[in-house]
Amino acid sequence: xxxxxxxxxxxxxxxxxxxxxxxxxxxxxxxxxxxxxxxxxxxxxxxxxxxxxxxxxxxxxxxxxxxxxxxxxxxxxxxxxxxxxxxxxxxxxxxxxxxxxxxxxxxxxxxxxxxxxxxxxxxxxxxxxxxxxxxxxxxxxxxxxxxxxxxxxxxxxxxxxxxxxxxxxxxxxxxxxxxxxxxxxxxxxxxxxxxxxxxxxxxxxxxxxxxxxxxxxxxxxxxxxxxxxxxxxxxxxxxxxxxxxxxxxxxxxxxxxxxxxxxxxxxxxxxxxxxxxxxxxxxxxxxxxxxxxxx
Numbered sequence: 001x002x003x004x005x006x007x008x009x010x011x012x013x014x015x016x017x018x019x020x021x022x023x024x025x026x027x028x029x030x031x032x033x034x035x036x037x038x039x040x041x042x043x044x045x046x047x048x049x050x051x052x053x054x055x056x057x058x059x060x061x062x063x064x065x066x067x068x069x070x071x072x073x074x075x076x077x078x079x080x081x082x083x084x085x086x087x088x089x090x091x092x093x094x095x096x097x098x099x100x101x102x103x104x105x106x107x108x109x110x111x112x113x114x115x116x117x118x119x120x121x122x123x124x125x126x127x128x129x130x131x132x133x134x135x136x137x138x139x140x141x142x143x144x145x146x147x148x149x150x151x152x153x154x155x156x157x158x159x160x161x162x163x164x165x166x167x168x169x170x171x172x173x174x175x176x177x178x179x180x181x182x183x184x185x186x187x188x189x190x191x192x193x194x195x196x197x198x199x200x201x202x203x204x205x206x207x208x209x210x211x212x213x214x215x216x217x218x219x220x221x222x223x224x225x226x227x228x229x230x231x232x233x234x235x236x237x238x239x240x241x242x243x244x245x246x247x248x249x250x251x252x253x254x255x256x257x258x259x260x261x262x263x264x265x266x267x268x269x270x271x272x273x274x275x276x277x278x279x280x281x282x283x284x285x286x287x288x289x290x291x292x293x294x295x
Contacts, residue, residue: 062093087117090192092166096134097126097178106178108201110194122194124201132177136201136219142227143199144220156225159217165190165205190216231266248282 058066065082083094086108090096095106107125112118122143127135131148134157147156149170154160160168165188168181183190189206200220204213220226223243224236230244231253237245244258246267252258253265 063091064093087111088194092181092183092190095176095178095180097132097171097176098128099176099178101175108192108194110196120196122196122199124194126177126179128177132172134179138199144225144227146219157219159219159221165216228264230263233267234263 058068060066062083066078067080068078083091084104084106086094086096086106088108088110090108096108098105105125107123109119109124110122112120121139122136124134124136126132127145133148134146134154135142136144145156146154148154149172152161154170164184166181166183168179170179171177190203192201192203194200195202195218198218200218202218203216205216206212207214222238223229224238230236233247233250235245235247236243242261242263244263246252249270250267251270252263253268254262257263257265
């Protein structure tokens with residue numbers, strides 16, 4: 001394969017030239033594309049000229065572009081597959097996360113610009129530790145986290161729940177750590193994509209009647225979803241002004257910076273703990289739909 005080749009996902013109704021697969025010595029020219037019979041997914045090239053395929057290339061019904069050895073006897077063994085390199089979009093059936101055996105990290109990354117699909121500043125992947133979680137980074141800075149997997153969702157993603165559109169699962173074992181989803185109805189088209197303008201990850205649904213993509217869900221949902229916005233021992237209350245508050249018994253570590261709306265240093269105890277004064281731990285709970293922990 002040529003490194004500059006890339007998949008281009010298109011909606012139904014596009015005119016698609018070429019066949020379902022390309023064999024050795026066949027080529028694909030500008031203006032031509034490779035699609036499967038339902039014409040839901042399409043493969044094309046960015047730069048001018050003819051690009052030659054050295055092995056068999058197939059576009060599966062899932063939209064996965066695979067390269068297979070023509071002489072190979074196992075049809076499930078691929079030399080390369082586009083689903084391992086998702087660019088800025090996560091499709092149904094893709095694995096979002098790690099293959100620990102090979103060290104492959106399947107993450108989505110914003111394009112550098114509209115003509116260059118190399119990784120840009122915004123990226124989204126699975127952070128590995130004892131309790132893996134989905135994280136969005138801006139460069140090397142953590143920007144949003146979805147929280148660890150609780151068994152049915154990520155703790156910081158209340159919008160991820162049982163729904164009529166897709167099933168989802170999270171796998172974590174010695175070989176792999178990944179999230180995946182599958183559409184319940186093949187006639188439904190949905191995708192997860194990073195958005196540069198809003199610095200968010202968005203799920204879109206294709207509405208055939210309107211011939212348009214409609215926003216289904218997104219993260220971060222609001223200002224309070226920003227990672228560590230209020231610093232240590234700080235609360236973010238989206239309905240308050242300012243949105244950051246110190247927990248009861250704490251005060252801003254830097255009053256001057258706090259007044260300037262820089263809450264990154266967080267809060268410290270208003271007075272030292274003392275067993276003689278009967279200081280106790282207090283359970284903190286709140287309406288999760290309004291208040292989110294920032295650390």
